Amino acid sequence: MATPMRPAGFLVGRLTRKAVAAPVPAERGGATALLKAWLPAIVILALLLALPGIVPSYIQSLVTKMMIFALFGVSMNILWGYGGIPTFGHAAYFGFGGYVCGILIIQAGISNFWVNLLLVIVFTALLGAGLGIPAFRVYGVGASDNPIYFLLVTLAFGELLVRVAISARALTGGSTGLAGIPYPDLGIPGITINSHSFYFLVLGILTVCLILVYRLVNSHYGYALRGIHDNERRMQALGYNTWLYKYTSYIIAGAFGGVAGCLFAYFGGVMVPGNMGMAMTDIVFLIVILGSASVYFGPVIGAVAVVGIEYLASVYVPDRWPLIMGTIIVIAIMVIPKGVGVLLLDLWRRVFRGSAA
Amino acid sequence: MSTFIITTLNGVSYAFILFLLAAGFSLTFGVMGVLNLAHGALFVLGAYFGLAVVSQLDTLWLGIVVAAAGTGLVGLGIYYFFLRHLYGKIPEQAVLTIGLGYAFANIILWVWGPFAKMGMTPSAFTGVVRVGTLAFPIYRLVIIGIGLLVLVVLWWMQDRTRVGAIIRAGMDNKEMTRSLGINYGVVSTLVFLFGAALAGFAGIMGTPILGAYPSMGDGLLLLTLMVVVVGGTGFIQGTMLGALVIGLLDTFGKTYVPSVALFTSYAIFVAVLLVRPSGLIGRKVF
Amino acid sequence: MAALLEVSGLSVHFGGLAAVKDVSFTIEEGERLGMIGPNGAGKTTLFNLLTGQLKPSGGHVVFKGQDITHKPVYVRTQLGIARSFQITSLFPNETVLTSALIALQGTRGGRYRVWGVFTRDKGLRAAAQELLESIDLWHKRHEVVSSLAYGEQRKLEMGFGLASGPELLLLDEPSCGLTPSESADITERIRALGKKITVLMIAHDMDLVFGVAERIILLHFGEISCEGTCDEIRANQTVKDIYMGSHKASTAGG
Numbered sequence: 001m002a003t004p005m006r007p008a009g010f011l012v013g014r015l016t017r018k019a020v021a022a023p024v025p026a027e028r029g030g031a032t033a034l035l036k037a038w039l040p041a042i043v044i045l046a047l048l049l050a051l052p053g054i055v056p057s058y059i060q061s062l063v064t065k066m067m068i069f070a071l072f073g074v075s076m077n078i079l080w081g082y083g084g085i086p087t088f089g090h091a092a093y094f095g096f097g098g099y100v101c102g103i104l105i106i107q108a109g110i111s112n113f114w115v116n117l118l119l120v121i122v123f124t125a126l127l128g129a130g131l132g133i134p135a136f137r138v139y140g141v142g143a144s145d146n147p148i149y150f151l152l153v154t155l156a157f158g159e160l161l162v163r164v165a166i167s168a169r170a171l172t173g174g175s176t177g178l179a180g181i182p183y184p185d186l187g188i189p190g191i192t193i194n195s196h197s198f199y200f201l202v203l204g205i206l207t208v209c210l211i212l213v214y215r216l217v218n219s220h221y222g223y224a225l226r227g228i229h230d231n232e233r234r235m236q237a238l239g240y241n242t243w244l245y246k247y248t249s250y251i252i253a254g255a256f257g258g259v260a261g262c263l264f265a266y267f268g269g270v271m272v273p274g275n276m277g278m279a280m281t282d283i284v285f286l287i288v289i290l291g292s293a294s295v296y297f298g299p300v301i302g303a304v305a306v307v308g309i310e311y312l313a314s315v316y317v318p319d320r321w322p323l324i325m326g327t328i329i330v331i332a333i334m335v336i337p338k339g340v341g342v343l344l345l346d347l348w349r350r351v352f353r354g355s356a357a
Numbered sequence: 358m359s360t361f362i363i364t365t366l367n368g369v370s371y372a373f374i375l376f377l378l379a380a381g382f383s384l385t386f387g388v389m390g391v392l393n394l395a396h397g398a399l400f401v402l403g404a405y406f407g408l409a410v411v412s413q414l415d416t417l418w419l420g421i422v423v424a425a426a427g428t429g430l431v432g433l434g435i436y437y438f439f440l441r442h443l444y445g446k447i448p449e450q451a452v453l454t455i456g457l458g459y460a461f462a463n464i465i466l467w468v469w470g471p472f473a474k475m476g477m478t479p480s481a482f483t484g485v486v487r488v489g490t491l492a493f494p495i496y497r498l499v500i501i502g503i504g505l506l507v508l509v510v511l512w513w514m515q516d517r518t519r520v521g522a523i524i525r526a527g528m529d530n531k532e533m534t535r536s537l538g539i540n541y542g543v544v545s546t547l548v549f550l551f552g553a554a555l556a557g558f559a560g561i562m563g564t565p566i567l568g569a570y571p572s573m574g575d576g577l578l579l580l581t582l583m584v585v586v587v588g589g590t591g592f593i594q595g596t597m598l599g600a601l602v603i604g605l606l607d608t609f610g611k612t613y614v615p616s617v618a619l620f621t622s623y624a625i626f627v628a629v630l631l632v633r634p635s636g637l638i639g640r641k642v643f
Numbered sequence: 644m645a646a647l648l649e650v651s652g653l654s655v656h657f658g659g660l661a662a663v664k665d666v667s668f669t670i671e672e673g674e675r676l677g678m679i680g681p682n683g684a685g686k687t688t689l690f691n692l693l694t695g696q697l698k699p700s701g702g703h704v705v706f707k708g709q710d711i712t713h714k715p716v717y718v719r720t721q722l723g724i725a726r727s728f729q730i731t732s733l734f735p736n737e738t739v740l741t742s743a744l745i746a747l748q749g750t751r752g753g754r755y756r757v758w759g760v761f762t763r764d765k766g767l768r769a770a771a772q773e774l775l776e777s778i779d780l781w782h783k784r785h786e787v788v789s790s791l792a793y794g795e796q797r798k799l800e801m802g803f804g805l806a807s808g809p810e811l812l813l814l815d816e817p818s819c820g821l822t823p824s825e826s827a828d829i830t831e832r833i834r835a836l837g838k839k840i841t842v843l844m845i846a847h848d849m850d851l852v853f854g855v856a857e858r859i860i861l862l863h864f865g866e867i868s869c870e871g872t873c874d875e876i877r878a879n880q881t882v883k884d885i886y887m888g889s890h891k892a893s894t895a896g897g
Binding site for chain 1: 390443447448455583
Binding site: 242 | 760
């Protein structure tokens with residue numbers, strides 16, 4: 001039997017709690033196998049590029065939102081699905097990124113998108129570096145109980161930031177928040193961003209970020225993180241400084257979350273303190289769980305589902321969205337705890353590989 | 358000097374409201390290891406249930422009973438239908454109960470509307486106590502009294518009763534308690550019900566001071582978490598200490614240095630995390 | 644010549660109970676030291692103190708001339724101490740090959756690399772092949788660890804200990820739960836390690852101990868009771884009283 005090797009495909013993810021199926025042999029016809037694995041991603045990308053020509057603009061806008069939340073979800077899944085780090089304050093980085101973006105434009109007059117983005121990444125990373133130190137103080141090793149404290153502390157940090165945003169009125173606009181954030185200025189003469197072209201900007205950034213995260217989780221660093229998820233005590237005994245991995249992944253995940261938040265600020269034009277709080281964290285958690293934390297592409301699927309349902313709710317039963325969200329969360333956790341992504345991956349394997357997972 | 362005394366009394370009465378709020382959470386989380394992040398929402402539910410009775414029937418006592426019983430029942434439902442099946446899966450418990458919390462808040466919004474309700478101080482307890490030039494609201498003293506009573510009862514239950522011993526034993530070794538013939542499932546359910554009822558009780562009792570509005574839950578949950586982290590879990594004394602620290606710091610901060618008032622309690626929260634992660638009086642976990 | 648490992652006055656207390664009390668011994672380079680003792684004598688606790696999973700309340704641990712008493716676990720591994728656990732501690736959701744790759748990477752440079760595909764690292768794959776072939780698990784490399792038989796998992800557990808390229812290897816009950824033929828196999832593998840790796844081994848299986856160790860320490864109630872060569876220990880009456888008597892009870896219990 002030819003020795004099989006796992007191809008670096010976009011949709012072949014790592015199933016956190018289940019064995020991975022025998023992968024496609026890659027030693028024969030390396031190039032075709034690679035293409036086969038990347039095909040779905042290429043197809044989806046092509047579809048997304050063609051989308052604006054096909055659907056009305058409000059759908060295009062909706063898909064933009066889906067992409068932003070897909071990035072948000074993927075960023076959190078670095079910690080949740082790969083690192084096994086149960087952070088409950090990830091929205092803090094999302095909202096913080098958005099606020100930094102808005103403040104830079106409105107208060108500091110920095111309108112260049114690229115400068116803005118860079119500063120968002122820097123400031124969000126700094127926030128992560130700062131909050132990470134006390135947060136990981138309450139993260140025990142090995143004992144199954146201890147992540148509770150980390151969960152609660154990160155949750156509290158998120159809510160704390162909400163309160164800070166409410167009280168720092170001069171900077172953040174207080175409880176009404178920041179408004180009037182314009183579309184980004186790319187600083188390229190001749191190109192102005194409007195709702196239509198913003199879609200492509202978001203698509204581009206999402207693609208780049210997804211590739212970066214994908215490379216991260218498949219790198220030496222990424223596998224070390226997975227090892228820590230599986231058995232941190234063992235990893236320490238093997239010579240890994242596990243704290244450093246967890247801490248840096250927290251910062252990295254926060255930075256990607258901040259990028260998503262920055263795009264969100266441009267998208268809606270408004271940032272409110274609640275964007276950093278529990279409600280937003282719960283939304284992204286629903287995105288990750290519904291889509292499957294154990295599959296790379298999971299949060300993307302989750303984002304499509306959650307943003308889609310939110311839109312439908314806003315059309316048919318406005319004001320009842322939190323209730324619907326709560327119900328979906330309950331159903332997701334009680335009925336499909338592994339998420340939809342796993343089911344889809346299974347389906348994918350059956351259809352295209354002719355084998356069951 | 359008089360400001361200091363008033364501030365201290367205000368701080369202490371606020372601390373006792375925090376204690377009543379956090380005690381239920383401390384019970385279910387610290388004692389049972391079950392995470393119920395809908396706790397803040399239960400507090401608000403209790404406030405609304407109670408106020409509904411008070412406004413219809415004009416009797417506070419029945420309002421209190423209904424508040425506690427109502428939230429107790431809701432808590433029972435949460436435990437029986439959901440949390441019971443998620444034993445040990447902490448993040449799932451967290452996400453689910455947060456979701457429930459938002460659902461409840463939205464239901465409250467739906468049923469009772471967005472406007473804040475003022476709590477009604479029972480006529481027996483309106484007015485002030487005068488000591489020299491100082492006037493202190495009677496109701497705040499009542500809160501302190503009731504808080505002390507609850508503290509004593511819970512402390513006694515924790516240390517001296519069979520139930521307390523069973524729960525503590527079960528915390529450490531569930532299998533063992535089961536094999537000793539104790540129906541841990543029933544005990545867990547009852548503890549959770551009690552914790553939820555306590556939240557509702559705190560809710561209605563707190564309305565004269567805090568009021569009630571649908572989105573209160575988040576801030577209350579944050580306060581609960583801070584109290585529990587600062588004070589430590591596993592012991593009701595820890596919750597009381599945490600409540601005192603947070604309550605006093607917050608009140609003194611607001612009175613003397615209002616510009617940084619918000620940060621006094623947050624600062625102590627982060628400080629405790631850095632220096633004594635297990636809390637001031639907690640089971641040593643870290 | 645200084646000993647590879649010097650332990651002096653090592654103690655640890657849990658509440659009022661001294662789990663390890665004033666333990667002192669040395670291990671020379673290339674030596675094979677066996678540690679025996681009844682259940683609860685503190686052997687694994689002592690291991691935890693040596694590897695850093697537990698912090699002592701008193702005493703010192705000196706490795707290659709360096710005081711490592713309070714150093715974190717991973718630092719000690721980087722210095723050259725590795726361990727296998729009594730309760731198998733692997734990566735249940737990874738394949739055998741990936742597990743080996745992760746295990747080997749721990750003490751190699753490049754473990755923070757965020758570029759490149761980990762599973763295609765040629766140097767690591769070669770090392771993994773060598774390691775897995777040496778413990779006869781190469782043919783199972785694509786199996787998920789949780790689906791391996793217990794005996795195979797124990798072999799991988801020992802493999803993990805070797806993966807860090809240690810100078811001192813601490814084996815905690817390597818033959819725990821193994822069949823007699825599997826135990827004999829493990830015994831041979833440990834003997835085959837040669838003089839490059841110093842071994843400190845906890846074992847209940849006396850065949851394993853006498854087959855591998857040159858010197859034996861008997862731990863009882865957290866203290867060193869006796870110390871000596873195999874023959875000395877075999878002949879020692881105290882040992883027989885303390886250990887062999889309860890040895891029957893412990894093998895009955897499993």
